[in-house]
Amino acid sequence: MKRDVVSRFCEIARAHPEHAAVVTTERGTCTYSALLRFAATVRARVLEHSPKGGSIAIVAEQNELGYGAMLGALMAGRGYVPINPGHPPLLKKEIIEISESSVVLAKGAGANLTSDKCIALDLERIWEEVDTTAELVDEVDLDFDESIGYTIFTSGSTGRPKGVQIFRHSLNCYVDWAVDAMKISTADRWSQHPNLGFDLSVLDVYGALCGGATLFPITSPADRLMPARLIKRERLTIWNSVPSVLDLLNRASQLNQDHLGSLRLATFCGEALYPRHLEWLFEANENLIVHNTYGPTEATVSCTLVTLTVSNFTQFCRDTVALGDPIVGMKLRLDGRGNGSQGEIWLAGDQLSKGYLKRDEETQKLFVEDKGERWYRTGDLAEEIDGQLYFLERLDNQVKVNGYRIELGAIAARVMKLTNLTAKVVLINGRLCCFVENRGEPLELENLTAQLQSCSESYAVPEVFHEIAAFPRNQNDKIDLKKLVEEYGD
Amino acid sequence: MEIRESIKIWLADALGCSSEEIHESGGIGNTPGWDSFGHLNVMMELEKRFGISIDDDTVRRYQTVKAIEELVEEKGS
Numbered sequence: 001m002k003r004d005v006v007s008r009f010c011e012i013a014r015a016h017p018e019h020a021a022v023v024t025t026e027r028g029t030c031t032y033s034a035l036l037r038f039a040a041t042v043r044a045r046v047l048e049h050s051p052k053g054g055s056i057a058i059v060a061e062q063n064e065l066g067y068g069a070m071l072g073a074l075m076a077g078r079g080y081v082p083i084n085p086g087h088p089p090l091l092k093k094e095i096i097e098i099s100e101s102s103v104v105l106a107k108g109a110g111a112n113l114t115s116d117k118c119i120a121l122d123l124e125r126i127w128e129e130v131d132t133t134a135e136l137v138d139e140v141d142l143d144f145d146e147s148i149g150y151t152i153f154t155s156g157s158t159g160r161p162k163g164v165q166i167f168r169h170s171l172n173c174y175v176d177w178a179v180d181a182m183k184i185s186t187a188d189r190w191s192q193h194p195n196l197g198f199d200l201s202v203l204d205v206y207g208a209l210c211g212g213a214t215l216f217p218i219t220s221p222a223d224r225l226m227p228a229r230l231i232k233r234e235r236l237t238i239w240n241s242v243p244s245v246l247d248l249l250n251r252a253s254q255l256n257q258d259h260l261g262s263l264r265l266a267t268f269c270g271e272a273l274y275p276r277h278l279e280w281l282f283e284a285n286e287n288l289i290v291h292n293t294y295g296p297t298e299a300t301v302s303c304t305l306v307t308l309t310v311s312n313f314t315q316f317c318r319d320t321v322a323l324g325d326p327i328v329g330m331k332l333r334l335d336g337r338g339n340g341s342q343g344e345i346w347l348a349g350d351q352l353s354k355g356y357l358k359r360d361e362e363t364q365k366l367f368v369e370d371k372g373e374r375w376y377r378t379g380d381l382a383e384e385i386d387g388q389l390y391f392l393e394r395l396d397n398q399v400k401v402n403g404y405r406i407e408l409g410a411i412a413a414r415v416m417k418l419t420n421l422t423a424k425v426v427l428i429n430g431r432l433c434c435f436v437e438n439r440g441e442p443l444e445l446e447n448l449t450a451q452l453q454s455c456s457e458s459y460a461v462p463e464v465f466h467e468i469a470a471f472p473r474n475q476n477d478k479i480d481l482k483k484l485v486e487e488y489g490d
Numbered sequence: 491m492e493i494r495e496s497i498k499i500w501l502a503d504a505l506g507c508s509s510e511e512i513h514e515s516g517g518i519g520n521t522p523g524w525d526s527f528g529h530l531n532v533m534m535e536l537e538k539r540f541g542i543s544i545d546d547d548t549v550r551r552y553q554t555v556k557a558i559e560e561l562v563e564e565k566g567s
Contacts, residue, residue, distance in 0.1 A: 221549040225530050248530055402526070431522060449520055463522045464511075 002172040002350075005149075006074050008179070008210035010036065010138040019186055020214045022064040023234070030064040035071070035209070038064065040134040041126055042072025046103055049119055054102025055151065056080045058196065059092060059113065062217035065123040066196050067205050069105040070150075074168070075137050079148035081163070084197030089113070090455050095153045095161050098357065144169040151357055152199050152297055154405050155460055159413040163357030170300045173350040175206040177327050181305060182238065182265060182291070184211025189262075190238040192217040193227060193245070199297050200270055200403065204240055213238065228254035235262040242270040242403030246277045255280045260288070267291040269302045270403030272391055275317040282310040292316075294323035294391070297405070298366075298376050300351035303330040304389075322388040331373075332389070334382060341385065344395060345378040352376055399427045404459045406432070411460055418451050419443065422471065424481060425462060428489050434462035435484055440469045493562055500539075501555065504531040517554030529553070540565050 013021075017033035046056060056073040058080050060066030066082075073080035081099045083092050085107075092113055096104060104113050104120040114120045149168035156162030178184075190208040192215045194200040208215045216234050223230045228249050231239060249255045263285055268277075273292050281288055289309060295302035306316055306324030316322040326332040329350035334343030352374060355363030366377050381392040397408045408425040415423040415434055422437040436443060445465055452461045472483040495509075502509040505523035518524045524532070529549070536542040536552060540561065552558055 220546045222544055222546045225526060225533065225549055226544070244527075248527055251527065251530055252534070446515070453519070458519060461519070463525075 002169070002176045004140060004144060004168070004172055005175050005206050005210055006071065006140050007138055008175065009039075009071055009206075010136065012210060012212045016186055016212055019212065021209060022067060022215045022217065024063050024217055024219060026219070027063055032209075032212075034130075035064055035068055036136065037130050037132060037134070038068040038127055039071035039075055040136050041129075041131045042069055042105065042123075043075040043137065044131060044134040045121055045126055046073060046076040046078060046105075049121065050102040052102070053078070054118075055099050055148070057083060057096045057099060057101035057104045057106075057113075057118070059083045059085050059104060059106040060123060060196060061085055061107065062192050062196060062201070062219055065107060065127060067209065067215070068127075069123055070196070070205065071209070073105070074149065075140060077140050077142045077147070079150055079165075079168075081151050081153070082196040082201075083153070084195045084457070086195065087197070087457060088454050091161065091457065095163075098153075098161065099151055099163055142168065144172060148354065150202075152197065154297055155407050155410050155457060156359075159410045159417070162359065162362075164297045165354040165357055166300050167354055170351040170353070171202070171206070173329050174202070174300045174302075175210050177329070178203055178207040179211045181327070182207060182211070182267070184208065184213050184238075186212040188213035188238050188264075189234060189236045190215050191227065191230060191236050191240065193224070193241055194403070198404070199301050200240065200242065202301050203267070203269070207240075208238075226252045226254060228252070228259035231263060232259045232261075237262060237264045238267070239263055239265075240267045240269070243268045243273040243277055244271060244402055246280060250280055255284045257284055260284045263288055265289050265291065267293060269293045269295070271400045273321040274319075275314075275321060278308060278313045278317065278321060282313065286310045292321050292324055295347075295351075296376070296378050296380070298353040298378075299330070299347045299349075300353070303327055303347060303349070303351050304332065306388075316388060318385060318388075318390050320390055322390055323382065324389070333375075334384060334389075335377070342381060342383045342392065345380045345382050345389075346370075346375045347378060348373050348375045401427070401430070401432070401459050404457065406460050408432075411456070411462065414452060414456060415448070415462075418448060422479070424471070424479060424484065426481065426485055426489075428464075428485065431464055432460070432462040433464040433466065433489065435466045435468060435471070435488065437471045438467045438469060443467055494559060497555070497559060497562055500535060501532065501558070504528065504535045512555060514555055514559075517556075521555075532558075536561070 013032040013036040020029045021032045021035045022030040056078050058069045107123050147168045148165050149171035151163045151165045153161040190213045192204040292306050293302035294304045304324040331348040333346050335346050379395045382389050411425040412423045424435045466488050472480045474480045498509040498512045505528040507522035511522050533544045
C-alpha cells in the first residue's frame with residue numbers, strides 16, 4: 001500500500017514547521033506549519049457545512065489558498081474538483097453542476113457560482129480566521145482504492161466538459177513515484193506554472209509539498225510570459241512545464257546559463273518535446289537533468305519517464321524526443337494496427353482513472369478489459385524504434401494547444417449551436433481555424449467570438465474564421481475537409 | 491492615419507498575421523497570433539521601438555491595439 005499524500009504532507013510539515021512551503025510576491029512566505037493549520041481549518045469547515053459528503057469544487061489562484069484547499073478537501077476524505085479561475089463563469093458553473101459539488105471553495109466572490117445544491121466558502125476568510133485548535137488528521141480513514149481523489153474536467157467531444165475521475169490510490173502512487181524519481185528535498189525551490197485546473201499542476205503541488213520543497217507559483221503576467229526571469233530571480237532548482245514554453249524562452253533570449261544556471265531538474269509533459277529543446281537546454285546548463293514524461297489525464301498526469309542528460313540525450317532523439325518507459329505500477333503496450341512497429345498506446349495499472357463522470361458509454365468504449373486487465377486506449381499513435389517509443393499523432397479529432405487538450409469537434413459543435421450553421425474546426429500552423437458555411441449570409445463575427453468566449457476555455461476559441469457560402473463536398477455528400485483547408489485555409 | 495497603418499504593419503509582423511487582420515478593437519485573444527508567444531513578440535517590439543520595459547504593468551497594459559496606439563501617439567512614431 002502506497003503512503004497517502006495527506007500523511008506525507010503532515011509528516012513533512014511536522015518535521016519542518018518553519019520551512020517555506022509557498023512563496024509569492026503578493027502574499028510573501030507561507031510556512032509548512034501555516035499551510036498545515038490552514039488545510040486543517042479547511043477540513044473542519046468542509047465537514048461543518050457539508051456533513052453528508054459530496055465533492056468539493058476549488059476555484060482558486062495558484063497560492064497557499066488553492067494548495068491548502070486541495071489538501072483540506074483530501075483531509076476531509078473528499079474528492080475535489082479543481083477549476084481554472086480564468087474560465088468564464090458559465091463554464092465554471094457547468095462544471096460545478098455536473099460534478100454535483102456540495103461545497104465551492106473560492107476566493108472572495110465564489111458566491112455567484114453556487115446554486116441551491118451547494119454553498120460557497122471564502123478561502124480568504126478561512127485564511128484570516130484560521131482555527132489553531134482544528135484537529136490535525138495525519139491518517140485519513142478511507143478506502144483509497146475506491147475513493148476519488150480529484151476529478152479534473154477537460155473539454156468533451158460534445159462541447160460539454162468531461163470529468164476524469166482519479167482514485168486517491170492513483171494519486172498516492174503517482175506522488176510516491178515523483179518524490180522518489182525526482183529526489184525532492186527541502187533544498188529544492190520549485191516553480192508552479194500550470195493553473196490548478198490543469199493536471200500538470202498535480203506534480204508541482206504534491207511533489208513539492210510531500211517532499212519538503214518550496215513552491216514558487218508563477219502568477220505575475222511578466223513572469224508567466226517569461227518564466228526564466230523567476231527561475232533566475234528565485235534561484236529555482238526544479239522547473240516543470242509544457243515544452244512550448246521553451247520556444248517562448250528562446251524568443252526572449254533567456255535560454256542561457258544566467259537564467260537557467262540554478263536548475264538541477266526540468267520536467268516536461270503535456271505535448272511533444274523536440275530535439276531542439278534539449279539542445280537549447282543543455283547548452284544553457286550542462287549539469288541539468290531533464291525528465292521527459294508522457295501520459296493522459298486518464299492515467300494521473302503522466303506514466304512514463306526518460307531521464308536525459310547532456311551525454312545521453314542524442315540517443316533518445318528522432319523527430320521528437322522519446323516518451324520513455326512506463327513508471328512503477330504502470331504498463332504500456334502498442335495496440336498494433338497494420339504497420340508492425342506502430343500502434344495506439346494502451347495503458348494499464350495503478351494510475352488508471354475510474355472513468356468519466358456520468359458518461360458510462362464513453363467510459364466503456366475507452367476503458368476496456370483485455371486478458372483479465374483493465375486498459376485505457378489513449379487514442380495516441382506511437383512508433384517503437386530501437387526499443388524507444390515516439391509519439392506520432394492523434395487517432396481522433398483531438399489536438400493540443402500549449403498542453404491543453406482540445407476536441408476540435410466540440411468547438412465546431414459550439415459554433416453550430418450558436419449559429420445554426422454547419423462548421424468545421426481545424427488546427428493550421430498552431431492556430432485554431434473555424435470554417436462556417438454561411439449560405440451567403442455574412443456572420444456577425446464579433447458577436448460570435450464574444451459568445452464563444454463566454455462559454456469556452458480561452459484556448460478553445462478559434463483565432464481565425466473563414467466564412468464560405470457552401471462547403472466543398474465529396475461524392476457521398478460528406479464535407480471534403482482536405483479540400484476545404486487547401487482552398488480556403490490561408 | 492499614417493501612424494495607425496504603421497502600427498498595423500509591425501504588429502502584423504510581430505504576430506505573424508496580415509495587417510488586414512489587425513482591427514482597432516483587436517487585442518490578445520481576438521487577433522490571429524496574439525497568444526502568449528505573440529504577446530511576447532509585441533512586448534519585445536515595444537521594448538525595441540519605444541524603450542518600454544517588460545514588467546507586470548506593461549504586459550497587462552499593452553494587450554490591445556488601442557493601448558498601443560495611445561502609447562505611440564504619446565511617444566511619437
